[in-house]
Amino acid sequence: MKLPQDRTLANVVSLVLCGILAGVVIAAAAFPAVGVSGLTAKSASDSFSDLPAEIKIPPVPQVTTLYASDGKTEIARFFDENRRNVKLADVAPVMRQAIVAAEDNRFYEHQGVDARGIVRAFVRNQSNGQVTQGASTLTQQYVRSILKYGATNDEELRLATEDTAGRKLREMRYAIALEKELTKDQILENYLNITFFGNQGYGIYAASYVYFSKPPSQLTLPEAAMIAGMAQNPTQYNPVDNEQFGKKPALDRREYVLNQMVKLKYITQAEADAAKKTDLGLKPKSAPQSCENGNTAYGFFCGWFLDWWKSNPAFGKTRTEREDNLRKGGYKIVSSLDVRMQKAAQQEIDERLDAGSRFATGIVMVEPGTGRVKAMAINRKYGIKKNPGGKTYPYTVNPLLSGSSISPGYQAGSTFKMFTAIAALEKGIPLSNTIYAQDRYVSQYFGPCKTGGNRYCPKNASPTMKGLQTMSSAFGESANTYFLPLEEQVSVKAAVSAAEKAGVEFRASVDLENKADAQTDSTAWGSFTLGTAQVSPLDMATAYATIAARGKYCAPLPLKSIADQDGKQLTELSTPSCKQTIPQQVADAAADMARCPVGDNSMVGISCTHPGGGRTAASVGRVIDRPVAGKTGTTDDNNAAWFVGFTPNLAAAGFLANPDKYLDSVPNTQIPIDATRQAMNTALQKLPVKQFVAPTSKLAYGIRVTVPDTTGDSVEAATNKLRDAGFEVRLSPVRESSEVGEGRVARTDPSGGSDSTKGSVVTIVVSNGEPPAPRTPEPGGDAGDQIRDQICSANPDLPMCQTEGAQPN
Template sequence: MPSSRTPSSRSPLSRLLTALLAGVLVGLVVAAVALPGNLLFGFAARSALGAYQDLPDMLATPATPQRSYLYASDGTTLITTFYDVNRTDVPLTEIAPVMRQAIVAAEDRRFYDHGGVDLRGMARALVSNVTDGTTQGGSTLTMQYVRNVLKNDPNLTAEERRAATEQTVGRKIQEIRYANSLERELGKDEILNRYLNIAYFGSGAYGVAAASERYFGKPPADLTLAEAALLAGLVQSPEAYSPIDGDPEAALARRAYVLDSMAATGVITAEEAAQAKAEELKLDPTGQPNGCTAAPDGDDTGWGFFCDYLRQWWLTQPAFGDTAEERDQALRRGGYTVVTTLDPDVQATAQQQATSVYDYDNERALPIAAVEPGTGKVLAMAVNRHYSVDANPDGQANHPNTVNQLVAGGGGVEGYQAGSTFKLFTMLAALENGRTLSTGFDAPTRLPTRYPADSGDATCDGRWCPANANPAWMDGYRMMWDGFGRSVNTYFVWLAEQVGQDKVVEMAQRLGITFRSGADADFAENNAADWGSFTLGVAATTPLDLANAYATVAAEGVHCAPTPVESVTTPDGTRLPVGDPTCERVLDADVARAATDAARCPVGQQSAFGQCNGGTATAVNSLLDGRPAAGKTGSSERAATESFVGFTPQVAVAGIAANPDDPTDSVGAAVQARVISGVARVIATAVDGEEVAQFTAPSRDLVGIPTRPSPRPAPRPNPGPESTDESQTQRADILRWLQGRRG
């Protein structure tokens, strides 16, 4: 590095060792004067400096940490970055020529003349150190590069890095040896490029790309002469000279030194140097977001929850390491470019709809998830919360900030009851086990079941007796079409009894419903056949699970594991084999088509066989301008949650209004209409500009009606909410009963 005079504080032994090394190098200087340069370096190589193949792997193929970028599905919208060290490597062709010239002028004027070790400069510096007690540098750019690699190698421990860069004669000789070996194998431009990509420029910026962005908000290819000179001046003392965190006047003084040095070497004229020195310091500081808590440019997009979901997915992928810790380190150091599945437009609509129902400070929440059928791509994850790592100490609620995954669940979040949306699983199990869409039952207001219950509103004579919320509209002879369309509790409880609740529970699991609650998981494993209330949606789920289950039906029975990733590429452009859809057929296509035919009834559309007769979410049809759609509403007991999940062949979206901190709090039945509207608007955004896709009608084998069915009355609107206090079982009764059975 260039000379920098400071008072000496070295011990006598240190000065003696330095003097001895100086003597050796002075001898080499004498040889350099007397011998041609090539002969000198040939002698040095043969006698002491070793061969390229002797270099540690860290120098031959350095593993410098780089930040990873996460982009939305368009490949250009930045979601965030992950890094321990703020660095991004760029080729020399993407670095302005004045930047290359400036760093050479500032740090190593003879860079293109020496063979990695500038013996004259080193001897001069060492002699000065010994004779006048000051400290001068003598390291070339190549030697500095070696030191930086050793200091930053992610595979070394802190102690190993310290030992590799400690100020000893032995370390200096090794550094010389490595530098000379590198120079004989790598071109000067390659060494310069590597140096510019690893040097520290202060203010957290490693490498010229990060520095250019940090100080000037631009790529290094666009740096001006004055800007390049300022950056080149920082590497000698990055923290002290940083115009952001250090001394701006010192930074300008160093800039002037670099410009004068550039003029002295002839790469610019004296007039150009003077003009650049006269320029005012103009900074455009740009910080890089790091992790899932910082939205780019301060824009509150709500992307934090999607980012968190992606990170959790990443930690499960063997391609990034053998352990979760290794995979996390790979994300923060590997320099990956990750194109995610997040659709910015769908996400923006989902976030707007979630916050239009409840603001950020409301203790109630509306988490919304959107999934693409046939691929499992997660298009959006929104909720009226700020994702923040500073939230949720012990006892703190999940609002307005939270690190808890309210959309996908996990980390202590079990999910929310989704009410009658679970009737889909009963219908699928029935269709798969020989029933048809025309399976009929004269549904009463209240239905005595075989399941014991000893107290509560939904009991009669020691049995569980669920009721219809709106008898005048729901009671009577029903088939799957109008039973589903009008959400008739007693019809589906009867149907589940006929098929077997264990088959219904298994169907839900097959479509991706995960039981995160310990009680739910226990019911599913040990008491599924007696879980009578399951069809009414008493198990906790999440919007993401629910949307993906309905997406399986939209994809005609093909279930795909949810994925947040389109592609992952390494810094050299290699695409890794991760993120591709993982799909399998879990339903016969005809069964899925039949369920879809009935699911068109709730949204105010007509089945392929003209059997729809009223629905609980008829506004969806007009909100989607008649585009083929299907879906289902859901309400839990005392309106503690209100849900809607809707789908087209191209997208499935689910939203559940709930209080994440208090499952007994009633969100109110009136909010269901707003949930329906919000989900429908997200669907509309997702399919905007897409070709209208039609559902395929099921075969008549699963319909069970004449070829030309009798005309049915025109669908009537739902006269009121689908649930009352009696519409769902009292879960406590079932818990007590099951506990008694286990006892």
């Protein structure tokens, strides 16, 4: 009689195992059906001994957890398999007993393979005419899982999971070898950590939370018996989602495990009976993962972290590989995010604008000298929920705070004057450099002018800014018509370079085109200094943090520490990446200048406003009782509003704009100032008070020399005179009416006879040959001399009041 194929295979497998391990040679004669296999106990034994005795134990996928900087507050989890390994000591003893009772009664007696169990299973299967009982020990089951997780291709995976005698032989050979390398407790611990218990419960730690919302150390007898019963068939015994049979299969299986525990004398019959009477007591807990399902208070930080990880070559060759490593690596990541600072920033945002507004307002905080991002708050909700009425808010996963090619940021307004100032300071133009700020300035740059013509011609926000300004006073008042001619002196190319060295990244296609044009065309992108480029709050906080750190740029970093699944600290991955991109003395001078807008005073006595002018954010200095600096920024028609503030140990950028409609005027330009000021004040409470470093005399005042009077000279002659006196020369693109003949020098800026900084630019204005219309004379060189005389009469020891020969270096 020919046995069915599956029964024949079962007989073959059983006989081979028996012949090898128990010496049951008689079985070959007792069950002649195996003769068709061509296998004998001898040949099977030879094959068995030829198998390798060592098995490489691969790391199994584990959950990566992202924490706040306190190491306790969980932000999000990332995983393919919800697993976190635990020590056997952290598993309740009753759970250890239950899994042995359920899967391998003789676990502590055999040496990896249970010969008696094989014979028993063989006889039982023969009597039933089918495979109804297996004989795999707990060690063999662990080996099977090792081979599956260690498979590097489809063929290895097939060999690890196929139902063949060959697979059984490999498992047995490795199990015997493994028992020589590991203790029983080590094998049991590994088995509990690798086994799938259903419902995203990979390993005992996850299973304990998935079903009972508690750690495995706290499992009770009925809970442990139920979980142990799941190991054999997580689908059939599923107590949470079993539409066909409900909880009955899980209850029946639990009863079986309890009975086995009684047989092994792990528990008494009375204890088993009491456990059987209890309900399953399920307290299922879902296992959400990734940023959109994590702690919503930190969603935008989490989203930026994930993008940072996937962009970092240290974590893999491709973005896909890096994300795969994150989801399988079992890392414990302590992030840079400070819970206290985040709460302070979010509270100030929420008080001023709710999530239902079409406008977005947010704050990013960065630590100077490390680049660690301490807070990312915004009036949006990070998530993929459907928004009402087809709107793009309040739910979104767009990187509104960190920027991307699809969300490049917002026009930053006058905060960009900082980069023109840095470029000027790098050229040796000092903070005291004077330029007469007109009501409206017609520049050399091509662009539309509201008064007509094709030359870019911005005006100031207030007529009070008109007059002779220093770099510091113009920054304090935000005088546009000072920084346009200053930009002409240093070039847009140099200002763009300064921004990039500080940490600004240009992402918008129009900005990238303008940047390319400015590399070779001196008339391109004149609006750069007034902040028409789109940038992210993270960029601006990072850039001003570079200044706060005395010119040391640190790449934005979301990590405080990171450890692998074995607890090894990977310090090289969490170490700040910093480099000196701006000279320290230049950054010091820029920081001194930036004290002017917020109500602080220059450390070297330079006035922060010109007569009649006012600071743009004086409230910041009144509230924050320590050295502080910063800059406000608004755009034409108030399409965006900004404030970027900093101390030596904290930088913060706040903004207000409509992310979907850049030409939408914001409701209140004061919001970024107020929110950022208050958030910084709270965040700084537990940080030490640190002082800025005073600028050098050379970058504060330079060397003062007299500008030659060139009125009426030819352009060539005037140029030679000015260069001989130590100035650089620029020719104004606009000619003016004058008493002198056409083509001759009508005037210079600064004017002839006034003092200016050696090495700075003097602009020659040429006559158009027409007589000037009668008008009230504007203050020029004489007014400048009067301002300087007034300062020097009160402060005769200031460097700017010394002659060239006595001027300190």
